[in-house]
Amino acid sequence: MPAESIHAxxxxxxxxxxxxxxxxxxxSGGLSIGVNLNPDKICNFDCIYCQVDRTVQxxxxxxxxxxxxxxxxxxxxxxxxxxxxxxxxxxxxxAPLRRLNDIAFSGDGEPTSHRNFDExxxxxxEVKRRLGxxxxxxxxxxxxxxxxxxxxxxxLEILDANQGEIWAxxxxxSQAYFQLVDRTPVPLTRILENITQAACARPLVIQSLFMRIxxxxxxxxxxxxxxxxxxxxxxxxxQLKLIQVCTVARRPAETYVTPLADAEVDQxxxxxxxxxxxxxxxxxxxxx
Numbered sequence: 001m002p003a004e005s006i007h008a009x010x011x012x013x014x015x016x017x018x019x020x021x022x023x024x025x026x027x028s029g030g031l032s033i034g035v036n037l038n039p040d041k042i043c044n045f046d047c048i049y050c051q052v053d054r055t056v057q058x059x060x061x062x063x064x065x066x067x068x069x070x071x072x073x074x075x076x077x078x079x080x081x082x083x084x085x086x087x088x089x090x091x092x093x094x095a096p097l098r099r100l101n102d103i104a105f106s107g108d109g110e111p112t113s114h115r116n117f118d119e120x121x122x123x124x125x126e127v128k129r130r131l132g133x134x135x136x137x138x139x140x141x142x143x144x145x146x147x148x149x150x151x152x153x154x155x156l157e158i159l160d161a162n163q164g165e166i167w168a169x170x171x172x173x174s175q176a177y178f179q180l181v182d183r184t185p186v187p188l189t190r191i192l193e194n195i196t197q198a199a200c201a202r203p204l205v206i207q208s209l210f211m212r213i214x215x216x217x218x219x220x221x222x223x224x225x226x227x228x229x230x231x232x233x234x235x236x237x238x239q240l241k242l243i244q245v246c247t248v249a250r251r252p253a254e255t256y257v258t259p260l261a262d263a264e265v266d267q268x269x270x271x272x273x274x275x276x277x278x279x280x281x282x283x284x285x286x287x288x
Contacts, residue, residue, distance in 0.1 A: 019063055020071035022084060026283060027167075027207075027244060030099035031084075032139070033075055037063055037120060038109025045110065045143050046183040047171075049211055049252040052108045063114060065123060072103070073127050080131070102137035102165075103128065112146040118155035125162035137163050141207070144168040145186045147194035160202055167205045167244070168195050173225025177218070181211075192229060199238030206230070209246045210268055212258045223268060227275035234276070243280040245269040259285025 018039060025032040040062075041052055078084040079100045085091060103124060105111040114120060121138065128136055138159050146152050159166065170191065172178035178188040198204060208226070210218050218226075234240060245268050248259040260268075265282040272280040 017071045017075070019068040020075050022075055022079065022090070024090075024093060024097050025101070025104070026249075027246075028101040028104075028139075030097055030101040031079055032101055033072065033079065033103045034107065035068065035072065035103060035105050035111075035120075035124065036107030037105060037111040037114040037117070038107045039063065041108040042113070043109035044113060044145055044184055044186060046253075048181055048183065048213070048254045049209055049248055049257050051250045051252065063120070065116070065120065068120070069123055069127055072124060073131065076100070076103075076127070076131055076133065076136075080133070100133070100136055102139045104139040104141055106139075106141040110143050110145065111140065112142055112149075112152045112155065115151070118151045118158060121155045121158045121162075121164075125158060128162065134163065137165050139165045139167060141167045142169065143182070143184075143186075144170075144191050144194045144198070145184070147198050148190075156198060156201075165205060166198060166202070167207045168198070169207050169209075170195065170226075170229065171209055173222055173227070173229045177222050177225075180213070192233065196233045196236050196238045199233060199240060200236070203239040203241040205242045205244060206240055207244045207246065209248070210260055210265070211248050211252075212260060214256045215258070217260055217264055218268075223271055224275075227272060230272070230276045230278060234278070240278055243269075243272050243276075243278050244283060245272060245280050246283040247285045249283070249285055261285075 019036050021034045021036065023032050023034055024030070075084070085093060085098060105121070111117065125138060128138070140159060147156065156166065171181045172188065175188045195204065230240065230243065245265055247265050248257060262284045265284055269280040269282040272278060
């Protein structure tokens, strides 16, 4: 199967599962076991590039923890045994991509908005330990809007103790562009403060997605502001171990959003390296 079709398929469903879904992740470079903590599709962001179809109601409203943990254990077991790759969806996956990389808390909304987020992380870590998968990461893919809440801070600390990694979204350098792209009542200052405080406690990965909006890429002043925000985080003691410079890879929410060309993504990644001294990796558009 071509790499494009492997990574362009990112369905958050698998057989009869309601909460756990295996995907081949281009950023993980292998198999990622997703845990959808927002099956109701509710999110405090409304990003113009989001792939979640919110015009269709979610199949279930609440995460039933016992059922989710059963799905997680079964999916992990099938991945480790190799039986997962007997499934038609994964049968043609090349051998190098069959590596089990992580359990990722992500899904159809902001995972840290789950009221028992810390309990879910702890229970998932216990499943991982019980199966002897100490080297498998726990990854949180988040918009960083709720890090200041006590139960979320506890969840982050549990991640730290269990081969955890936080991938925090930062799509803008200015409030105006942030609001244009992420369409949320949460101010950019809150996101930056939360990322900075979290990054002072452990190294973070920053996920940033840039795109054409009505045919126009982000202008130089916005990219300069974005680099300045990264510099402010590190100047305050924040540890940023990787900047993922991405563009649109699947069908977005808005038709006026389209991918950047590969060369444009490379240019932004290079700008980040030159302006911040941080490690930046490009991820290109895989479909239009």
